[in-house]
Amino acid sequence: MEKKDPDLCKVENTLHILIGKWKPLIIMHLMFGGTKRFSDLQRALAGITTKTLTTQLRELEEQEIILRVVYPVVPPRVEYSITEYGMTLQPVLHLMHEWGNAHLERQLNKEQSTFNNNQ
Amino acid sequence: MEKKDPDLCKVENTLHILIGKWKPLIIMHLMFGGTKRFSDLQRALAGITTKTLTTQLRELEEQEIILRVVYPVVPPRVEYSITEYGMTLQPVLHLMHEWGNAHLERQLNKEQSTFNNNQ
DNA sequence: ATATAAAGTATCTTTAAAGATACTTATAGG
DNA sequence: CCTATAAGTATCTTTAAAGATACTTTATAT
Numbered sequence: 001m002e003k004k005d006p007d008l009c010k011v012e013n014t015l016h017i018l019i020g021k022w023k024p025l026i027i028m029h030l031m032f033g034g035t036k037r038f039s040d041l042q043r044a045l046a047g048i049t050t051k052t053l054t055t056q057l058r059e060l061e062e063q064e065i066i067l068r069v070v071y072p073v074v075p076p077r078v079e080y081s082i083t084e085y086g087m088t089l090q091p092v093l094h095l096m097h098e099w100g101n102a103h104l105e106r107q108l109n110k111e112q113s114t115f116n117n118n119q
Numbered sequence: 120m121e122k123k124d125p126d127l128c129k130v131e132n133t134l135h136i137l138i139g140k141w142k143p144l145i146i147m148h149l150m151f152g153g154t155k156r157f158s159d160l161q162r163a164l165a166g167i168t169t170k171t172l173t174t175q176l177r178e179l180e181e182q183e184i185i186l187r188v189v190y191p192v193v194p195p196r197v198e199y200s201i202t203e204y205g206m207t208l209q210p211v212l213h214l215m216h217e218w219g220n221a222h223l224e225r226q227l228n229k230e231q232s233t234f235n236n237n238q
Numbered sequence: 239a240t241a242t243a244a245a246g247t248a249t250c251t252t253t254a255a256a257g258a259t260a261c262t263t264a265t266a267g268g
Numbered sequence: 269c270c271t272a273t274a275a276g277t278a279t280c281t282t283t284a285a286a287g288a289t290a291c292t293t294t295a296t297a298t
Contacts, residue, residue, distance in 0.1 A: 011143040011212055013219030019138060021256070024130040038275055049257055054276065074265040075274040085225075092218050093130055099211050100132030103182075106204075140286070157245055168287055173246065193295040194244040 014092060017063055022048055022056050024093065027082065030066060031090065035081040065089065133211060136182055141167055141175050143212065146201065149185055150209060154200040184208065 018024055022045055029044055030036060036044070042053055057080060060066040065086035071077040137143055141164055148163055149155060155163070161172055176199060179185040184205035190196040 009144060009147055009216065010219035010223060011137075011147070011215045013222050014215040015134075015137060015143065015219075017222070018130075018134060024134065025128060028128055028130070042275095047257095049259090050276065051258090051278090052256060055256090070275095073274095074263080075272085076263085076276075078275060088221075089218065092214050095211050095214050096130045096133040097128065099208065100129035100134075102207075103132050103136070104129060161245095166287095168289090169246065170248090170288090171286060174286090189245095192244095193293080194242080195246075195293085197245060 017065065020056050023060065026056055026060065027065065027086065027089065030080060030082040035079050038078050041080065136184065139175050142179065145175055145179065146184065146205065146208065149199060149201040154198050157197050160199065
């Protein structure tokens with residue numbers, strides 16, 4: 001990027017962590033809501049299936065963004081939390097949030113002015 | 120995010136702009152390489168098909184991230200460039216690049232230590 | 239009259255992500 | 269001994285993104 005060589009672009013690395021319909025939401029729930037159980041997350045992410053949630057959590061765990069702790073009890077108890085490393089994503093997510101918010105407002109304004117022009 | 124309400128999370132707005140196997144690369148080419156013709160981009164993004172390139176460019180144009188200028192000549196000449204608004208993505212991409220780069224190095228170190236442990 | 243060039247369209251096929259649904263496991267409590 | 273419970277698996281189907289390939293347009297140079 002500094003060398004103006006897009007082949008050296010590492011943006012995809014970050015994108016790869018974040019891509020997945022539910023991943024940003026999962027990360028933010030754990031980042032700001034603290035430790036959560038599987039069923040807590042499933043409740044919070046209304047509409048996600050167990051299979052999808054499992055897949056997303058396993059991928060995030062593999063990347064060491066989240067931690068999975070299993071308590072050997074019956075019925076099972078599994079707790080998910082953000083790792084220290086996962087927390088390093090916070091500034092990135094924050095900036096993306098800011099830009100995304102501004103982008104949304106821009107789009108609303110655009111629609112509004114289209115509406116006005118059609119009056 | 121500030122209110123710790125992930126439903127208000129706007130990260131997806133940004134992600135939506137960036138998602139697409141080639142979009143970050145297209146944006147960065149135009150952001151750092153300046154105005155480019157369709158065929159320039161196709162050459163730069165080795166392996167992309169015309170259909171895919173067209174789709175990605177049209178979506179970015181629709182979001183006003185890039186500008187498409189058609190010169191009415193034969194054979195056609197079409198130039199793509201980043202918009203002023205598109206340039207506002209630069210800090211976001213920069214941070215994503217930094218994090219992605221660090222993440223890559225971390226993964227390489229991890230592999231290295233696995234290798235050492237297996238010696 | 240024909241071939242060429244740039245920037246696409248139009249279709250069809252492949253692949254990957256996500257969703258729906260049913261099943262499993264092991265034990266504590268009634 | 270039967271049931272309920274949490275955290276999943278296992279399969280199958282749907283949907284969306286991307287890729288492959290062939291075709292189109294039209295003024296100009298040959």
